[in-house]
Amino acid sequence: MSLSIAAFLGVSGRPGTVPVSDITRNAACPAAPSMVPCFWPLVDAQPQGALGDEETEPATSIPAGTTMTLRWKHMSHAWTKNHSTEDVQLHLPIDGRVAYRIGLREHIASKGAAMLIAPGWAFTCQSPPGSLLILCIEGNSLLAELEARQPHAKHAWALRSKVLPAQCLESESFLPSLVDLIEAREPDARREREAGLMGRLAELLIKAPAIARVSALETQRLAALEEWIDAHLSESITIGRMCEVVGVSERRLQQTFETLRGMSPKRWLTERRLAFAHRLLWQRDHNGDVTRVAIEAGFAHLGRFSAQGGFNRSMQHIG
Known part of the structure; x- marks a missing residue:
């Protein structure tokens, strides 16, 4: 049957x-x-x-x-x-x-x-x-x-x-x-x-x-901040800089990210950088230069990138 x-x-x-x-x-x-x-x-x-x-x-x-x-x-x-x-x-x-x-x-x-x-x-x-x-x-x-x-x-x-x-x-x-x-x-x-x-x-x-x-203003601020972060991933980005970009307090920023993204703004930034590094490695135009990819994604050195799981998680898709 x-x-x-x-x-x-x-x-x-x-x-x-x-x-x-x-x-x-x-x-x-x-x-x-x-x-x-x-x-x-x-x-x-x-x-x-x-x-x-x-x-x-x-x-x-x-x-x-x-x-x-x-x-x-x-x-x-x-x-x-x-x-x-x-x-x-x-x-x-x-x-x-x-x-x-x-x-x-x-x-x-x-x-x-x-x-x-x-x-x-x-x-x-x-x-x-x-x-x-x-x-x-x-x-x-x-x-x-x-x-x-x-x-x-x-x-x-x-x-x-x-x-x-x-x-x-x-x-x-x-x-x-x-x-x-x-x-x-x-x-x-x-x-x-x-x-x-x-x-x-x-x-x-x-x-x-x-x-x-959530208010429409919170949603708009988050969208603006995410767009700004994507354009500045290779730079040093602090919580204070994020607050300055959207004009809110640190507490408000934390609350907005927890509500709308399920994580802290710092963790979200790390996830964004890991995703960007993953895309670069997937494109195969870096000839396996993981250090270069890590720097372009905003990680100061390979050790930090690896500590966040970036190397292992990205390489699973290009091996």
Whole structure:
């Protein structure tokens, strides 16, 4: 008997109408090493990295509506990935636990649970061999759904990255709703189920909670500071200089970064430098000159870069 998508995702009590084997054989799904099931091809699926375009085994990426995309990533070996995302991502491990590090905090997502990744949050993902389902949501659409539920609130919502336990997903019937969306074939049905899933996700985030209230000015200041930091990574950047750039106190700066990025501004700067060094090493135009890369990324010397895990974490992607 063919295994259905519902059973594959661990959703009990329903037969499921789309078997995994049928989707795997569908010609619109691109063949890839260690082929794993992709989802019903609403349009021609395009290979795309689930956590970034640098992955050696591309994910299958399929639109699931107007504001959502499903990505399926198979890892044939254990791997580590440094990344941040511009959209909202919900990571659902299929085969085992996946560890996420945000700043100095570790978060573990096991099968049945999910890891919410908020836009702009830098994270490191460590995964054993296996499969990972990623639901990508257009951030403004999700925030609009949250705002509509409390239209007269003084401040706007901001999303926070965190693990959503299995019981939280179960309480909102989230996975059955996701299966409904995956199995929808008609455009009208997909739109209706997408809206339903968006509503369940908003309710889930409010109850978790995985949201915080922030002023528009805080968001604007943070965006301006991040842009300034990216343009001055090779320079010496102190907390005092950051405060001066955006005109806030050190305490306010700390609070803003903890709320909107899940870590201190100092740690965020380090993560930004490590990500920049990773990109330089990946481009292979430095001929393995790790010292030069470390200096360009703002690390005073190689020892400091190595102490932050930069050498080991970057070399995993170019070896």
